[in-house]
Amino acid sequence: MENFDELLLKKTKPVKPDLLYIDDDYENLSSFKFQFMDYYNITIAKSAEQGYAELIKKTFPIIIADQRMPGMTGTQFFEKILPEFPKTKRMILTGYSDFQSIIDAINKGQIYYYLQKPWNEKEVILVIKNALESLEFERKNDELIHLLTHTNEKLEKSKKELQWRIEETLSAEERYRDLFDNNPIAVIEMDFSEIIPFVLKLKAEKPDSIEKYFDENPEYLNEFAGKVHLVDFNRAALSFWGIERKSELRKRLPALLRSGSRDTFLKVITGIFYGERIIEFETEIKNFKGEKLVAYITFSVSPGFSEDYSRTLFSLTDITRRKAAEMALSESERKFRTTFEQAPVAMHLSDIGGSLIMVNKSMADIVEYSQEELIGRTLSEFTHPEDCELSLKNQKSLFLHEIPQIRFEKRYICKSGKIIWVDIHSVLIQDINDKPMFAVTHAIDITERKRIMEDLILAKERAEQADKLKSEFLAQVSHEIRTPMNSMLGFTSYLRDNRIERTREDIDEFIEVVHSSGKRLIRTVELLLNTAQLEVGLYEPTFRELDLEEILEKLLREFTPAIELKGLVFKYSSEIKGIKVYADEYSVDQIFSNVFDNAIKYTSSGSITLDLRLDKSNGNIIAELADTGIGMSEEFLSNLFRPFTQEERGYSRSFDGNGLGLCLVKNYCDINNITIGVISRKNEGTSITLAFRKK
Secondary structure (H helix, E strand, O other), X not given: OOOHHHHHHHHHOOOOOEEEEEOOOHHHHHHHHHHHOOOOEEEEEOOHHHHHHHHHHOOOOEEEEEOOOOOOOHHHHHHHHOOOOOOOEEEEEEOOOOHHHHHHHHHOOOOOEEEEOOOOHHHHHHHHHHHHHHHHHHHHHHHHHHHHHHHHHHHHHHHHHHHHHHHHHHOHHHHHHHHHHXXXXXXXXXXXXXXXXXXXXXXXXXXXXXXXXXXXOHHHHHHHHXXXXXXXXXXXHHHHHOOOOHHHHHHHHHHHHXXXXXXXXXXXXXXXXXXXXXXXXXXXXXXXXXXXXEEEEEEEEOOOOOOOOOOEEEEEEEOOOOOOOOOOOOOHHHHHHHHHHHOOOEEEEEOOOOEXXXXXXXXXXXXXXXXXXXXXXXXXXXXXXXXXXXXHHHHHHHHOOOOOEEEEEEEEEOOOOOEEEEEEEEEEEEOOOOOEEEEEEEEEEOHHHHHHHHHHHHHHHHHHHHHHHHHHHHHHXXXXXXXXXXXXXXXXXXXXXXXXXXXXXXXXXXXXXXXXXXXXXXXHHHHHHHHHXXXXXXXXXXXXXXXXXXXXXXXXXXXXXXXXXXXXXXXXXXXOOOOOEEEEHHHHHHHHHHHHHHHHHOOOOOEEEEEEEEOOOOOOEEEEEEEOOOOOOHHHHOOOOOOOOOOOOOOOOOOOOOOOHHHHHHHHHHHOOOEEEEEEEOOOEEEEEEEEOEO
16 A cells, blocks of 8 residues: 555656755755755756846746845845746745744745745645645636636627627618619529429439530520529619610510520529529620620529529629629518528517517527417516516516617526526617507527536636635644644653653553554544545455454454543444345445544444344345434535535634545445445434445
């Protein structure tokens, strides 16, 4: 079994952090570097000035400086570098110290630790290890804050973009009318439905190249052109083609497709062949006035007509005079409805009473209803009951002109019962007399975003809790080691002092204290080693048949003196004569040892009862240990098996211990497939039940 030093060195050996050590004593520098060179990449400096020069070249996570140096003390050096290198962990190493020096080092140099000369190797390694862990925690915390800030910025950007899209959709009808009538972009609506059967037939033939096919069969292209029908066009189209009357354009355009605009028509047919819904290209066109134009042409299939191509739009922008153009819109009512219906964001129109007038497919999808099921229903019917009051209040404020628009978050209850969070943004639409007509609302499903934010907050809280737990662990372990060590050192020093006369009773009492302190220290180290062994997965159990009565009889011999010393009544009963369990002997011994130790420790008066019995319903062997001790609160029971956890904390606590015992008990129970149950009441006592599976 590895001792604590070996485990500590194994953890730190793979990583050799950079460390800067500053001391005006060359022997100290050499000794420190030689002693710790296996653990750290050590850079040494003989003065504060040389140390600063090393810092300019390279950043060190750990800096250790001697306090008394000529020209500049360690505290003064740290005070100087603090603004430039705030992230370093600074430590003072000195053989001379007084209270004021420590205060100055903390306040001015903001040191992490104050080390004494001659240094203790274990202490130095442990302090540096803790400092590096603190730096890593600070780094992760900074990354988390940066991630949260970046996420919020992205959300704000998305919010602004979405708001712009909604406002753009609402003005679609007005913009379409203006664009269609007055915009210089020519828009032509054409019907390609009669050529679709020929395109399907051509696909069946699988030509190597469409362009080559029509080059070899030009009569087919002319035939296709004759089957395309002109449906409608705007005034800009007449101007584009240099014609004044619609009838003339209707008459001459088919001929243009067969001859003058052959390349344009071929690109469109090729796009239809490959199933393209939008085709964009630039080409040269000669209009009926003989003018040569450079046009940017966009061919698109109207939504809902992608199968038969009966409604297609050509937009022709004269880019001879301008480089960019907008595609003309279809009929205003159809365009608005199409945009509304196909919007990727959930949208709905509601009246002053909250009844739904119109919903798009995205809205129906997120609440898991059909569009038909939603029409006529009120928003409160699928709003979470806890959010109804806020929703109605905001809706009322909107329709009463108290606010121009509303933005808030609430929950929807889907048809399946699932609850989702949505970001609601509503705008009031009024008629020409400023009378409210309806509210246009978009709802964004932010359930995942909510979950991510909650996870981030939880992760931050866990990180903070981990740091707090680490600090508590160090404090408890320090207390559990220093206390018995102080007793041992104090009494052994007293025994070594020949000037003091002692009786045999005194010596026996001192030896008993030293022995007790040694046992406490060994138990603390053993608990730490067992915990570390389980954490890294090095413990290998050896399962065999065990007689629980034999194990318990051995432990009872060990714990009987402590029970009698406290004047407790011990009751023992067994109904499992000759019955054995299949388990790991060491871990089972540790389980009973820890629960016995706790029962004795936390019971000042009364009794301890151990009962071994057979559960006839399933054949399990039950070991129940009950005491009349101080018990535990219901709130603490949920944290009972967490490491380094005690209900009473701090240096003033009534009982010693490091909070590892029951954590180890739980882990050892899991290894042996033992079910553990705990019943406890404050100031009444505790009962621990262990259920072993019968061999």
